[in-house]
Amino acid sequence: xxxxxxxxxxxxxxxxxxxxxxxxxxxxxxxxxxxxxxxxxxxxxxxxxxxxxxxxxxxxxxxxxxxxxxxxxxxxxxxxxxxxxxxxxxxxxxxxxxxxxxxxxxxxxxxxxxxxxxxxxxxxxxxxxxxxxxxxxxxxxxxxxxxxxxxxxxxxxxxxxxxxxxxxxxxxxxxxxxxxxxxxxxxxxxxxxxxxxxxxxxxxxxxxxxxxxxxxxxxxxxxxxxxxxxxxxxxxxxxxxxxxxxxxxxxxxxxxxxxxxxxxxxxxxxxxxxxxxxxxxxxxxxxxxxxxxxxxxxxxxxxxxxxxxxxxxxxxxxxxxxxxxxxxxxxxxxxxxxxxxxxxxxxxxxxxxxxxxxxxxxxxxxxxxxxxxxxxxxxxxxxxxxxxxxxxxxxxxxxxxxxxxxxxxxxxxxxxxxxxxxxxxxxxxxxxxxxxxxxxxxxxxxxxxxxxxxxxxxxxxxxxxxxxxxxxxxxxxxxxxxxxxxxxxxxxxxxxxxxxxxxxxxxxxxxxxxxxxxxxxxxxxxxxxxxxxxxxxxxxxxxxxx
Numbered sequence: 001x002x003x004x005x006x007x008x009x010x011x012x013x014x015x016x017x018x019x020x021x022x023x024x025x026x027x028x029x030x031x032x033x034x035x036x037x038x039x040x041x042x043x044x045x046x047x048x049x050x051x052x053x054x055x056x057x058x059x060x061x062x063x064x065x066x067x068x069x070x071x072x073x074x075x076x077x078x079x080x081x082x083x084x085x086x087x088x089x090x091x092x093x094x095x096x097x098x099x100x101x102x103x104x105x106x107x108x109x110x111x112x113x114x115x116x117x118x119x120x121x122x123x124x125x126x127x128x129x130x131x132x133x134x135x136x137x138x139x140x141x142x143x144x145x146x147x148x149x150x151x152x153x154x155x156x157x158x159x160x161x162x163x164x165x166x167x168x169x170x171x172x173x174x175x176x177x178x179x180x181x182x183x184x185x186x187x188x189x190x191x192x193x194x195x196x197x198x199x200x201x202x203x204x205x206x207x208x209x210x211x212x213x214x215x216x217x218x219x220x221x222x223x224x225x226x227x228x229x230x231x232x233x234x235x236x237x238x239x240x241x242x243x244x245x246x247x248x249x250x251x252x253x254x255x256x257x258x259x260x261x262x263x264x265x266x267x268x269x270x271x272x273x274x275x276x277x278x279x280x281x282x283x284x285x286x287x288x289x290x291x292x293x294x295x296x297x298x299x300x301x302x303x304x305x306x307x308x309x310x311x312x313x314x315x316x317x318x319x320x321x322x323x324x325x326x327x328x329x330x331x332x333x334x335x336x337x338x339x340x341x342x343x344x345x346x347x348x349x350x351x352x353x354x355x356x357x358x359x360x361x362x363x364x365x366x367x368x369x370x371x372x373x374x375x376x377x378x379x380x381x382x383x384x385x386x387x388x389x390x391x392x393x394x395x396x397x398x399x400x401x402x403x404x405x406x407x408x409x410x411x412x413x414x415x416x417x418x419x420x421x422x423x424x425x426x427x428x429x430x431x432x433x434x435x436x437x438x439x440x441x442x443x444x445x446x447x448x449x450x451x452x453x454x455x456x457x458x459x460x461x462x463x464x465x466x467x468x469x470x471x472x473x474x475x476x477x478x479x480x481x482x483x484x485x486x487x488x489x490x491x492x493x494x495x496x497x498x499x500x501x502x503x504x505x506x507x508x509x510x511x512x513x514x515x516x517x518x519x520x521x522x523x524x525x526x527x528x529x530x531x532x533x534x535x536x537x538x539x540x541x542x543x544x545x546x
């Protein structure tokens with residue numbers, strides 16, 4: 001068993017939102033609303049899970065006008081070869097799981113465009129040459145730390161991947177985000193007549209179909225509350241990946257696999273998964289230790305991962321998995337861990353997440369990370385559980401019958417846990433292959449801006465969009481528009497790589513940088529040329545410059 005998905009009652013506020021959004025809509029289809037991607041064909045390979053994944057991602061991009069509906073879309077071929085789990089698409093006994101897709105996306109390895117790694121030479125996916133049998137980037141290793149030697153950067157980033165548990169939640173996701181990936185027992189069940197809206201048969205699997213099920217992945221692209229099936233009234237509209245053959249069909253709301261969390265091995269994380277909030281990828285780097293994403297979990301309320309900045313950058317966001325619904329979280333970013341104590345708190349963020357899965361959270365302010373800077377991302381969860389990866393046997397993976405062992409590595413000093421947030425223990429003491437699924441996402445360079453056109457002290461953290469600039473190579477920017485003359489006071493010696501001044505509101509007014517004695521500004525850009533730049537406005541420097 002890879003993990004046990006625990007469904008909990010959603011908050012009242014979310015239930016009201018979902019109900020009000022779908023109320024009165026007894027049927028809905030992405031195709032009828034111009035939001036379903038064009039049809040694809042997986043051909044002879046056990047890659048249905050990748051096609052279901054990409055249907056979810058692509059429909060979200062189409063909905064947000066970031067990808068045309070009539071397009072070759074994203075690369076299922078690259079995803080199947082670079083999950084990190086060692087599953088070979090050429091082996092007909094292999095298949096895949098949505099957790100493998102999640103691991104790939106969380107690492108920032110994908111999704112790639114189909115043009116970057118074509119599955120078919122014909123964009124329709126129904127003709128031309130099929131290239132799925134070969135690795136599009138054989139010289140790149142997965143998992144590995146980006147950038148890859150021969151691998152393009154992913155043009156998009158998937159911010160949220162959620163495991164859903166109720167008909168209402170799935171409907172809400174289809175309506176608001178796009179297709180929902182799901183598993184189905186294709187070799188079992190009974191068939192019934194068409195819907196009143198779609199000329200396609202419906203199926204229903206009432207009980208477990210065996211250890212190797214579900215055997216196929218599809219994407220939920222609509223619903224019909226009045227569709228009569230042998231499982232009762234109400235069915236999902238499922239999108240297939242066999243080209244022009246059986247493009248759509250129905251699956252009962254009461255199906256044992258599709259849209260539910262059955263207790264069978266290989267199906268618990270295949271019921272319904274929404275890949276959404278897909279955005280253009282602007283991150284410089286994703287720091288992670290958990291190559292395989294979420295394959296297990298530890299019963300500890302607190303955890304942190306230790307990273308070292310590989311290049312100058314600014315920590316913009318964090319990503320992590322929640323293992324239940326309705327989890328309250330707190331994330332703290334520190335830049336010191338000494339004698340078992342976390343210190344130098346840089347920023348903190350808290351909130352509540354409705355659904356289990358992978359989530360990306362923006363930090364309230366950038367954390368500047370010079371090359372070589374240690375930083376520590378601490379996560380506290382209200383359910384007392386922390387997701388981790390580790391060696392895992394993929395029993396009955398979707399679409400296949402093999403039992404491969406996926407392996408990963410971990411090192412001492414990377415992941416720590418605590419039950420009280422004070423006494424920390426290295427995760428290596430419990431599992432030498434595991435790391436916590438807590439990641440950091442950075443932007444290129446280290447630039448912070450004075451947030452408002454008001455006077456204040458340089459060292460006051462609330463005055464800046466990120467960490468207080470006081471390090472070589474950091475770019476400090478004072479350019480908030482003003483009709484006054486704000487004074488920024490150096491209340492101690494400070495160091496930056498560059499200083500930029502601007503005021504688009506006036507050509508005669510601007511900022512005054514004030515300081516006396518040892519309260520100086522040192523310009524140090526590590527032999528790359530320190531600078532002071534004036535874009536517009538009139539400014540005064542009344543402080544020692546070194």
